[in-house]
Amino acid sequence: MSGTVLVARLDNAGDVLLAGPAIRAVAAGAREVVLLTGPYGSDAARLLPGVSRTVEWRAPWIEPAAPPVTASPVSSALPTSSAPSAPSAPSVPPVTGPHVLRLLRIVRDVAPDQALILTSAHESPLPLALLFRLAGAFRITAASADQAGSLLDVRHVADEGADPPEAEHMLALARSAGFDLPPGDDGRLAVRHPLPEVGHLTGPPGYVAVHPGVSCPARAWPVESWARTVQDLARSGHRVVVTGGADERVLTARLASGAGQHGLSPGPVFAGGWTRGGPGDACGPERDELIRTGGWAGRHVETAVDGWIDGWSDGELVAPDSAGGAKGRSVTDLGGRTTFAELAAVLAGACVVVAADSGPAHLAAAVGTPVVSLFAPVVPAGRWAPYGVPVVILGDQRAPCRGTRAVTCPVPGHPCLSSVASARVVEAVDRLTFAKESVT
Structure with a gap:
């Protein structure tokens, strides 16, 4: 020892x-x-x-020359960062x-x-x-x-x-160095428990968490693509929680309000104040049971719409709204409203996390949540993709920027990610919705 x-x-x-x-x-x-x-x-x-x-x-020799700031390579500049609670810092110390x-x-x-x-x-x-x-x-x-x-x-x-x-x-x-994992440790990523309670911010577990922020422009998916994906996820019946740091509030508000402009938020309110659920409102076998029995714990008013469940009949899913959270909404904006530990709890409550190559993508893996990864090939996905959980990698991994470690995309139009359609993200989310139970 x-x-x-x-x-x-x-x-x-x-x-x-x-x-x-x-x-x-x-x-x-x-x-x-x-x-x-x-x-x-x-x-x-x-x-x-x-x-x-x-x-x-x-x-x-490691710190960036300034705090991480990104702008979408093919859209208006919006500040983002990969570490939601990272402190503002001056230039690199000499x-x-x-x-x-x-x-x-x-x-x-x-x-x-x-x-x-x-x-x-x-x-x-x-x-x-x-x-x-x-x-x-x-x-x-x-x-x-x-x-x-x-x-x-x-x-x-x-x-x-x-x-x-x-x-x-x-x-x-x-x-x-002479150290190895103890017996029973599977070598996956992990965090300390218990995590903070965040139900007042997110509502019941089973939503899709969307984290658009990145630490450098070369890894950014266009803002318009993020906005369209949030809209499409909500239209397909998922509750969506958009996360980000304090310096990402403009971005997260734009994504959430864009869904609202398309009639997606607020949605119809049921007992407990939450909008109707969707495929993401329960994970794996839990969701199967919800659909089979017609309700959460058998207490659902049986109303199926396009193969998914439309709401609850009583207060089984009551959640307070003291912090101005997701009550009555199908899309919730948590930009700048969580600590790093709270973000971990938010991601732990999701069925799937959608994120670019960023710290929160690895945080999702550490809490056992499957990830749809919008991954620019400036670094190899085999080395840097979310580890130890089901993951779908989207983005052209053979693009000319492959392996360049570029901070700003060297290819006009950022084709490795701009070519990814929101429909592919929604399809990947639906494919991974059932995967979380096998991880946890």
Whole structure:
């Protein structure tokens, strides 16, 4: 059993969530796990099982030049971000003595027995390893394609011909350091429970959650496509919850109000204040039972419309509306209204999450919810798609931007995603609606 292990993952929320299995492996063999993150990953870090405490430091070689801001590549600019509760931050700090000394003090206060530096394949762990060496004498493990000299005690070298999912890549590094998952741990992503109660915001579980925000323009689906998809989901009978950070309120309001302009919200109100349900109002076998018996717990006024259930006869699904939530609406706007933990709870209550390549897509996987992923191939989907849950990937994975890691799409018209029709998203949602029960 090791003493204190310092694990570093310095980038965004999704990267930190993908480190979860590796961190649980370390926690199974250590007295304490301290997780070092950057500001955009700290909220996710606090949700990870196995983490004893977190510390934060902005790495100049990893942090973006400014807080994440996107504009739809083929529509009007709207601010979005992949980490809903990420703090506003100034430009990247320069590599100065005071900034480096702050990290040295953090590491010396932690006083680790060893450290694991988790990085993506395109990132070098050696700058951080050098600073860790200056902070004290302890065992350091990292994956590095470059010779590391005395900077690393364990240099994990991945198979260059393989491109495993990122979660498995980091777990392999943990195994190189002598840590492995305990018996019974399936290696999927996970979060701490219990999560906050969010029924007053969302209504009963079984809605479709739509998260349009991304961290860079190259991964954005056009705003018009998001708006059309929200409308089409509502028309097909799904309740829709649109999520986003405080800096995404303009975007989420546009999507929700666009549905309202087409007569989709508010819908007919039944007992308890909720609009009629749809295929997404119950998951898997639960939905089958709802349709077979004609009601939730057998208390439904039996009215079938186009093969789905039209409402409830009593207060079985009562939900308060003190926060101005989804009462009487088929589309609910939660932009800027949730913490990261609350967002996790919202996604956990969904039958399916529709999202671009973003932190919330990985958060959906961590709470066991299937994902329809609008995935731009600037990074490989095999490595970065939502892990461990049923997923449908939409987007041309053979587009010219493939593997470029571009922040802004280099191809006019953004064809890899702009070619995806909303009907394909609705079809994918219907296909995955029954999948959640098999995951949870």
